[in-house]
Amino acid sequence: MSKAPTVEDVALRAGVSRQTVSNVLNTPDIVKPATRERVVAAIEELGYRRHAAARRLRIRRSSTIGIRLDPYVGGISGVVLDRFVHAITERASERGMRMLVYSARTAEEELARLAELWDGSEIDAAILTGTVRDDPRVVRLDEDGLPFVSFGRPWGTDDIADPKHLWVDVDGAAGTRAACEHALGFGPRVAFLGWPTGSGTGDDRERGWAERMADAGLPGPRLTAEEGVLPGRLAVEAALAAGLDADAIVCVSDSLAVGALLAVAAARRPLPVIGFDNTPTAEALGFSSVEQRPEDVAGGVLRLLMGPTGDVVVPSRPLAGSAHVLIEPRLVVR
Incomplete structure (x- = not known):
């Protein structure tokens, strides 16, 4: 059995893009008449009309x-x-x-x-x-x-x-900004434990911390770890061993926050840790966290x-x- 014609087949036959074929099928009024006629001709030649028309002209919606x-x-x-x-x-x-x-x-x-x-x-x-x-x-x-x-x-x-x-x-930046505001109540040095740069979500959350610390004129240390409890623990352990100067740690996720908590507990250093996501783990362990709603x-x-x-x-x-x-x-x- 031969393969049923696709949108790509129609586009190739008509000499247009996939988007143009999609426009003819869904919003034909925005396509130039000459182009629309070429696409319709390709649909008829390839036998694609029945399939596309059934979708576009169906009497009832799938809801x-x-x-x-x-x-x-x-x-x-x-x-x-x-x-x-x-x-x-x-x-x-x-x-x-x-x-x-x-x-x-x-x-x-x-x-x-x-x-x-x-x-x-x-x-x-x-x-x-x-x-x-x-x-x-x-x-x-x-x-x-x-x-x-x-x-x-x-x-x-x-x-x-x-x-x-x-x-x-x-609004991830708003969330970490609120977390920093709370963390500043423990002291002026608030560290941030985030993901490597390049993640849209992670960068947005980091921005809230950076802006709040800049407003306060109190730049804090920035720690980096891949997502996960173990990477978070290792990053904070290394920072503590290197003499981390911080009064609290704001984290990009609850997973990293758990890792940070394990590290500060092992070092017997009572640093407050704030997470992001407000997962059941945050509730069970009793640490503050940003709720995404x-x-x-x-x-x-x-x-x-x-x-x-x-x-x-x-x-x-x-x-x-x-x-x-x-x-x-x-x-x-x-």
Whole structure:
């Protein structure tokens, strides 16, 4: 059996891009008539019309939103995304929508799964999580015409003043700024334990610490570790052995905070440690941590995706001031 024609096949036959084919299928009015005729001719020649038209002209919607269930990797901070998936499922149900949860190990697997669900009219939109700098999923979903909102900024591909995509994110800088404010109550030297530079989320959280310390005129030491309890412990142990001068440590995650706590306990140095994510581990061990409020993130995602009408309505060009929701976290002091 020959392979069914794809969007790429149509684009190649018509001599246009994937995005142009997607525009003809989903928003034909924005395509020049001559170009549109070439694409339609290619669709007819290849026999792609039935498949695309079924999706675009379907009488009823699926009333379903797709979201990836990340592979289980253990650790402490993964519970935040689990809370978000539960919250978005509950809130979508309240608005008459269903969530379709699918699994994918890589970005390519996720894109293939989304294409299958979108082409089969099984979903009306998607929610992306775990965005990274220059996220390849954003470009592909734009080309395919699949409406989506991301939990996390598409770092490096979007601009607040000239938005291209819809996203909801937690204001990480505000969170660490609040953590620093609290930590300064223990003394003027507040250290920061963060991830290596280059992570959009990590850099944003570090910025809050740096700005608050600069405002106070009290630059503090910056420690670096990969995510995880053991890397965090080793980084703080090395810093303490080198004579770390700090009155408290603000951490980029609860995992690193646990590692820092183990290190200061072993050194018998009672340094306050503040985490980020407010996981059950932070509550169990009794250390302060920044709460991301994933339930509020879920509400913001659905407001952007569905608007006041109750239908999935993602504009082709989002407007500045209405394309993003930035959730301010809160510090839970223990």
